[in-house]
Amino acid sequence: xxxxxxxxxxxxxxxxxxxxxxxxxxxxxxxxxxxxxxxxxxxxxxxxxxxxxxxxxxxxxxxxxxxxxxxxxxxxxxxxxxxxxxxxxxxxxxxxxxxxxxxxxxxxxxxxxxxxxxxxxxxxxxxxxxxxxxxxxxxxxxxxxxxxxxxxxxxxxxxxxxxxxxxxxxxxxxxxxxxxxxxxxxxxxxxxxxxxxxxxxxxxxxxxxxxxxxxxxxxxxxxxxxxxxxxxxxxxxxxxxxxxxxxxxxxxxxxxxxxxxxxxxxxxxxxxxxxxxxxxxxxxxxxxxxxxxxxxxxxxxxxxxxxxxxxxxxxxx
Amino acid sequence: xxxxxxxxxxxxxxxxxxxxxxxxxxxxxxxxxxxxxxxxxxxxxxxxxxxxxxxxxxxxxxxxxxxxxxxxxxxxxxxxxxxxxxxxxxxxxxxxxxxxxxxxxxxxxxxxxxxxxxxxxxxx
Ligand SMILES: [Cu+2]
Numbered sequence: 001x002x003x004x005x006x007x008x009x010x011x012x013x014x015x016x017x018x019x020x021x022x023x024x025x026x027x028x029x030x031x032x033x034x035x036x037x038x039x040x041x042x043x044x045x046x047x048x049x050x051x052x053x054x055x056x057x058x059x060x061x062x063x064x065x066x067x068x069x070x071x072x073x074x075x076x077x078x079x080x081x082x083x084x085x086x087x088x089x090x091x092x093x094x095x096x097x098x099x100x101x102x103x104x105x106x107x108x109x110x111x112x113x114x115x116x117x118x119x120x121x122x123x124x125x126x127x128x129x130x131x132x133x134x135x136x137x138x139x140x141x142x143x144x145x146x147x148x149x150x151x152x153x154x155x156x157x158x159x160x161x162x163x164x165x166x167x168x169x170x171x172x173x174x175x176x177x178x179x180x181x182x183x184x185x186x187x188x189x190x191x192x193x194x195x196x197x198x199x200x201x202x203x204x205x206x207x208x209x210x211x212x213x214x215x216x217x218x219x220x221x222x223x224x225x226x227x228x229x230x231x232x233x234x235x236x237x238x239x240x241x242x243x244x245x246x247x248x249x250x251x252x253x254x255x256x257x258x259x260x261x262x263x264x265x266x267x268x269x270x271x272x273x274x275x276x277x278x279x280x281x282x283x284x285x286x287x288x289x290x291x292x293x294x295x296x297x298x299x300x301x302x303x304x305x306x307x308x309x310x311x312x313x314x315x316x317x
Numbered sequence: 318x319x320x321x322x323x324x325x326x327x328x329x330x331x332x333x334x335x336x337x338x339x340x341x342x343x344x345x346x347x348x349x350x351x352x353x354x355x356x357x358x359x360x361x362x363x364x365x366x367x368x369x370x371x372x373x374x375x376x377x378x379x380x381x382x383x384x385x386x387x388x389x390x391x392x393x394x395x396x397x398x399x400x401x402x403x404x405x406x407x408x409x410x411x412x413x414x415x416x417x418x419x420x421x422x423x424x425x426x427x428x429x430x431x432x433x434x435x436x437x438x439x440x441x
Contacts, residue, residue, distance in 0.1 A: 182430045282366070282389050
């Protein structure tokens with residue numbers, strides 16, 4: 001009764017999410033090679049055989065760069081688009097187990113921005129795990145407001161890990177104590193903790209790492225990378241399946257390096273230009289009717305024993 | 318010395334800043350005999366397209382440097398040695414710091430640390 005090809009099982013898992021997915025691209029990881037097809041093509045290919053996901057699988061959401069408080073021409077109401085993202089998540093046929101928010105919750109670290117973001121995201125009715133973005137570190141205390149709100153049970157600048165159904169999730173902070181001339185930064189204290197956190201775990205444990213700034217160098221001229229990510233990656237290479245999720249660059253870019261796959265996500269607030277495609281990485285102004293197609297959320301479906309994790313990026317419109 | 322600014326409010330603000338620093342220079346007894354003190358001046362740096370413009374500026378001691386963020390993204394102005402530090406500057410927000418001692422003052426944006434600049438303070 002089980003279908004044995006991983007291709008079909010992955011698709012089956014992903015079909016859970018397709019009822020609501022609009023025109024987004026769909027990302028499949030197979031044999032370590034990422035490929036993408038449009039959702040329409042995927043639906044056309046699999047609709048007749050659609051079945052329920054196997055027992056024991058689960059899904060989670062990634063929401064990123066909500067920038068609550070942003071009200072510039074690129075998107076005059078970032079609260080409204082976050083609400084739309086959460087509304088979209090609520091339409092999922094299978095309720096995700098939790099949300100990973102990969103930072104820049106707020107635009108200027110104001111209490112009202114954090115409070116509004118929390119109120120909107122809580123509408124999803126599932127737990128939320130956070131990491132800070134650099135926009136969440138702008139209070140007088142340089143991140144104390146973030147930690148006061150989200151830092152319970154975290155270490156240092158807010159890093160932590162947890163397990164869910166056999167998958168080990170690691171939340172890293174690469175926006176604290178940034179150094180002149182540098183990019184994202186993890187720091188020795190966090191790297192030491194990461195080494196301890198991963199030590200003794202079986203190489204067959206699927207790992208999901210989430211952080212705000214990419215953990216590979218997407219574009220150094222714009223600071224789109226993390227200075228000391230190589231040290232973190234060297235600790236992760238022995239694992240058979242490592243999925244690294246980030247935000248910060250407000251667009252989908254991905255890369256595969258051995259067993260490690262990197263995926264940056266769309267923002268729910270405003271798009272940013274492709275690397276080097278503009279004078280600066282600042283908010284990209286697009287026609288109002290195009291904006292929703294450039295914002296979105298991501299669903300990850302985990303099927304036990306079937307790596308890698310399947311990701312679907314769905315645009316808001 | 319003066320960067321030309323198109324907005325009237327900028328011009329008015331600069332004139333005021335200049336007048337105030339000049340008045341301080343003239344009225345302060347300790348400054349009366351110091352040649353550097355009468356050079357009291359202002360310098361503007363724009364924060365534009367994720368860069369400090371100009372990135373390197375040479376000024377006389379006593380110069381007040383004012384940074385204005387014209388980007389849609391917030392930025393900050395933080396000395397590498399933390400000797401001065403702005404809060405996050407949103408669009409059109411300004412930050413000023415008066416450099417009294419000669420020296421090189423390297424600084425960066427704490428949100429986007431690849432953004433760097435330097436103020437070189439030396440007597441004319
Ligand atoms: Cu900046």
